[in-house]
Amino acid sequence: MDGVTDVTFRHVMATYGRPDVLFTEFTNVHDICHGSRAGWEPLRYSECERPIVAQLYGKHPALFYKAAHVIGELGFDGLDINMGCPSKNVASSGSGAGLIRTPDLALEIMASTKQGLADWAQGQTLEEIGLKKSAIHQAKERNQVRWGGSEPPPRRRLPLTVKTRLGYDSVVINEWSDCLAQGQPEVISIHGRTLQQMYRGEADWEAIANATQVIHRHGILVLGNGDIRSLNEAANRIHTSGVDGILIGRAAQGNPWIFQGKDLIRNATQNLNSGPLIQPRISLESRFQMMINHAVLFESFNETPRFPRMRKHLGWYCSEFPYAAAMRANMVKTNTAQEVQRLLDEYTSQHVLTEQEALSASY
Ligand SMILES: Cc1cc2nc3c(=O)[nH]c(=O)nc-3n(C[C@H](O)[C@H](O)[C@H](O)COP(=O)(O)O)c2cc1C
Structure with missing residues (x-):
């Protein structure tokens, strides 16, 4: 979450809550390729956060291609594309949730990012793709701090995931999911609201459940998101919607304990919503x-x-x-x-x- 899930917040969550996966704040691909220090700020992370996924946003496939190399180079465990941000300056310029209106561009971005991840895994360097010197310098500096003098881990092809909403001004998640599936991401995460809703009203979990069926037909995992305030609710939503996992956002603010007890719900087969709170007092x-x-x-x-x-x-x-x-x-x-x-x-x-x-x- 932009302005919230910074490196300190995630460190606290990883240490005291231990969620299964953490995502960075969204980061602009233009800022990554440009190499500005401020633009790279959201890409700081500590080892305890693993698996840690970098979330990127933008609208230029060529920039995603280069940014994918940077994400590989910095040692992240995955790359997530934001196709859900409703904020005016992001969505109205065609990035974030704006991509729901331009499905061809969304697919082009996914293809370009995948290619970037694949080429990086094959050994292509930041110099070879013509990345700006300032960006290359920052990547080297960061890796020097992270790995010291030792060899970084071997290159591997990182998973590509996408996070989106139910639609732009109406719910179109079934068609939209079908489209996204053509880009073959490993996971599609769905926040159960449209862009127009912003954060108003309640997340529509029925729509998430329907889309989950569509997405599962393509063999892609689904993470559901929206208004989860406890692990009990998470277990209930997993049970009733069929999603493969849950993303928790605002309920983790000031509450790293929310993730404690997650192993209890991992294999829960019944509705835990009315049971005692899993979360410790x-x-x-x-x-x-x-x-x-x-x-x-x-x-x-x-x-x-x-x-x-x-x-x-x-x-x-x-x-x-x-x-x-x-x-x-x-x-x-x-x-x-x-x-x-x-x-x-x-x-x-x-x-x-x-x-x-x-x-x-x-x-
Ligand atoms: C302040 C704020 C910043 C957010 N920034 C991001 C972001 O950078 N990337 C993203 O995918 N979602 C972002 N979101 C959306 C959340 O990830 C999540 O989808 C939404 O809050 C619904 O989930 P929740 O009810 O668990 O909070 C943000 C939400 C808030 C409130």
Whole structure:
């Protein structure tokens, strides 16, 4: 999620939640090929995140071809194409969910990306494809840090996946899925809303279920997405829609614990929606510890002036405990992890909570 799932957030999720796979924020293929430092920021990742998939967006097949080489070179485990972003400056320019309106271009982009991944796996270099010097330099610099002096892992053909929505202004997911399947991605992820809906209303899981049948006929896996707030809901949606897995977005904000217990639902064959919550209850102490861990980690990955980007995460952790709103109001003004620690200490010294109060629900 753009502006949310940065390297620090994903590190926290990987360490404390351990989801099966993580995706980067979407990254513009033009920025990748241009080689600007800011443009490459979403492509930072740590080893603990594996398998880690880079998500790209854009509308020029030739840029996807080159960007695919970069994603291979940087050691990612997969490449996902965003065909679902509804934001005006992305979709109205023909990228993201805008591609739903130009299926031929979408297929061309997939073909070009696949070719890029294949050629990279065969040994083609960034120099050979004429990538800008600044981009080549950054790739070398990053790999020097990642692999040190040792050899990077052998090249392999990375899987290509696509994430999309139900349609542009109406639900066309069955036809759209049939079209996407021609591009032979390994996985199609579906957010159960149209572009026009943005994030309004509820995700349409019936439409996801119908599309899943269409996509499965092509032997392609489906990940369903939209409004999942617990592993119980995830298990229920898997059971009733037939999807092969679930993507969780907003419910993971301030809640890395949401992924704990995923192994319990992996083989669940019954509706778990009405059963007890799989997710463990999180003590206030653990929640506070997570806030400070996240803040300290953020500082280790970023320069101090970037700390304001951490504030929203701190705000998300502040819920479901006494005086959480007051704590949130202060947390979103912090500038350092030290200030976060001071607020947590103040809270602990000012509020003596009953055992019941201290055991907060985790979302
Ligand atoms: C702030 C924000 C940024 C997002 N950025 C991306 C993105 O970069 N790539 C993407 O595939 N989806 C993005 N999404 C959509 C989510 O991945 C997800 O499809 C959507 O929020 C529905 O799932 P959820 O109900 O589990 O959050 C974003 C959503 C939000 C709220």
